[in-house]
Amino acid sequence: MIIQFFCRAVLLGVPLLYGSTGEILTEKSGHLNLGIPGIMYVGAISGVTGSLIYENSCGNDIANMNPLLAVLIPLVFSIVGSVLMGLVYSFLTVTLHANQNVTGLALTTLGIGLGNFLGSSLISITNSDLPSIALTNTSSFFSTKLPFYDKLGVVGELIFSYDFLTYFAIIIAVIVAIVLNRTRVGLNLRSVGENPATADAAGINVVKYRYIATAVGSAIAGLGGLQYVMAYASGCWTNNAFGDRGWMAIALVIFALWKPSLAILGSFFFGALCNANNYIQGLGTETQELFKMIPYIATIVVLIITSMRKKREHQPPASLGINYFREER
């Protein structure tokens, strides 16, 4: 049961890890993108749309489906969908100087609305009896596990029993960590988020960095939505099923002190917290709801501790949420 608990925690944590890795990358450029929940939603529904189109074109028969295409098409759809959202955010805040918080919240509302609209439309197109879309075929490709996991006993269960998007999430988080801390691009990006005027004076293209970081960050976050539908929910899209995971991902950014490496551990921790109520006997529904608050309480605790410690390295990027225009005086 402990093994099962751990595996569930990882699976629940992975969408959060995608979301927070994407948001960390975005925030390091100085963009407080509160549109992440909406972007993850769009990432999910775009992937669902893509896979539905492909499944239909194959006559809904798994025998006709090419495994590579079955995975690639939803991936590409998802990335395109969430990058578009990221670009809308950047266009509004960087080019049109709109307030970042308002833009982000608007994108979240828009993304969830768009997701539910598309979801409902697709449900009615598929003439489904249930209010959901089942993409079991595509999901089976997404959930393919490593061939040797069941031969390794407990270790195999714990470490090798996940879908490829889970490993992908960890790899991306590690790559983002290396890029941020070990490369010139990372140094430049961090300087844009800390002090864009300085970066600008040093010859760094602030606009370019903010656009790209936000777009790439959105793409990563959107994959979290896709992983949730395809691997965690076994290819079953239901409106609003994704819930508040996007907000939890943003909380995780703070919890992880803007460090992707900590976000990996943090996401599993959050996953475990979300899941704990299912493993404790005799909880009423109201206490279960209480349990769901734990990740946010943990975030508040981290905020309290870091604000007391006041170490500058643990603070958010100094220019987070502030737009930059060169000729403003």
Added chain:
Amino acid sequence: MTKQPAIELKNITKRFGKVVANKNVNLTAYRGEILSILGENGSGKTTLMNMISGIYFPDEGQIFIDEKEAVITSPKDAFNYKIGMIHQHFKLVDVFSAAENIVLGIEDGKYDLSKSKTEIKKICEQYGFELALEKKIYTMSVSEKQTVEIIKVLYRGADILILDEPTAVLTPQETEKLFNVLRRMRDDGKCIIIITHKLHEVLSLSDRVSVLRKGEYIGTVNTAETSESELTEMMVGKKVDLNIQRSEPVDSVERLAVNSITCVDRTGTVVLDDVSFTAKSGEILGIAGIAGSGQRELLESIAGLQRLEYGDIFYYDPTTGKKESLRDKTPLQIRQMGVRLSFVPEDRLGMGLVGNMDIVDNMMLRSYTKGHSMFLKRKKPKDLAMKIINDLEVVTPSASTPVRRLSGGNVQKVLVGREIAASPTVLMVAYPVRGLDINSSYMIYNLLNEQKEKGVAIIFVGEDLDVLVELCDRIMVIGSGRITGVVDARNTTKEEIGLLMTKSKNAGKENE
């Protein structure tokens, strides 16, 4: 030796909306010389230099570098022309180390910090800089940060260096050190342009001086052939009496006594350490010190805005003669005790005035407790606003213009005017002339002197030691939160004050 022009500006014009920041400016700077750009605040010096360094783009005119026309559209272009600018407000990333800041934005193949560090050390040795490369910027002193800025542009291979008000935050000793480095660079064949409004620096450092006034180019003179009064006349456009009238204090009695107060900031750092002094009526007490040595906390503890860990502050009421403690009192309680305390804080639009409110409403911020009606009575504050506008020559479209839209000098006049109108017995001012032109500055000095003659105890936190020495009666020097000395302003020198400013800093180093 024929001098080679490094950079030439021809008919440069720059507008911000309707405001003309620079108009037909012509200027030449040669290699192997130090050129000063002299002008009052708001005369367009910084705007002009920002156009050379690629922050702004000129609306009209041409820039020539090494006698070839250059188009500088971004800071990157400026680097390519080997132009380096050291801004007045340092452009450094606080959480980065010195080395990271220096290499920031350079694209030269593989990212290799340790290789870069070797090169940086070479530059340091060549010009005699001392710098810890691993040190994070937020732990550095102002002078260290400036060193990082200078090395940053040298590392980029700059041979035209522009320094914007580089001495504004330095002690006289640090200034001298900087000047020596600059002279060494000049002898190395570099072209140095320094923006300043301090005349004595111009005279001691530069080879030639170019003067700007209200965005227009007035002329260039050789430093050796000019004088302070000629430069002032060029800068202001008329003869200005640069002497501050200082009267002897009359009937000076103790008004405020600060008894060994200690304050701690949020992070637990001691910001004021066992500070004791007295402020007397009819006297201007100057406070000198490196920026951020505890001046703000000191004024705020008197104003009731800073919690005291230890110590006490006493106020001697001139009408009753009673001695009252101000410890643990809020600003409102202090006022209700009948203490007439006026405070002109450093952060004018943050603490002093509300930027989005007009002059009349800002007047009411000080009298909001008066009157018992549910509705506001605007008559009195409006009269006061009009009086201040007339008396202090505030340039504003009307009394109902948001103060944020006024220029720095006019904002300051509104604030000082309001605080003086409360007929204080203690008047605290922090950097009251920062960002003001010469005329406004002297108007503020005269206002302070008027108050002094009325018997007000004035505490003046200043940064320009020349002014402190001329204006104040006594000068108290603060260093790292400690009082390092009190001197008689009539018999002291800038150098003595400068030494006191750094005194505790050196003592601190020995303890470490």
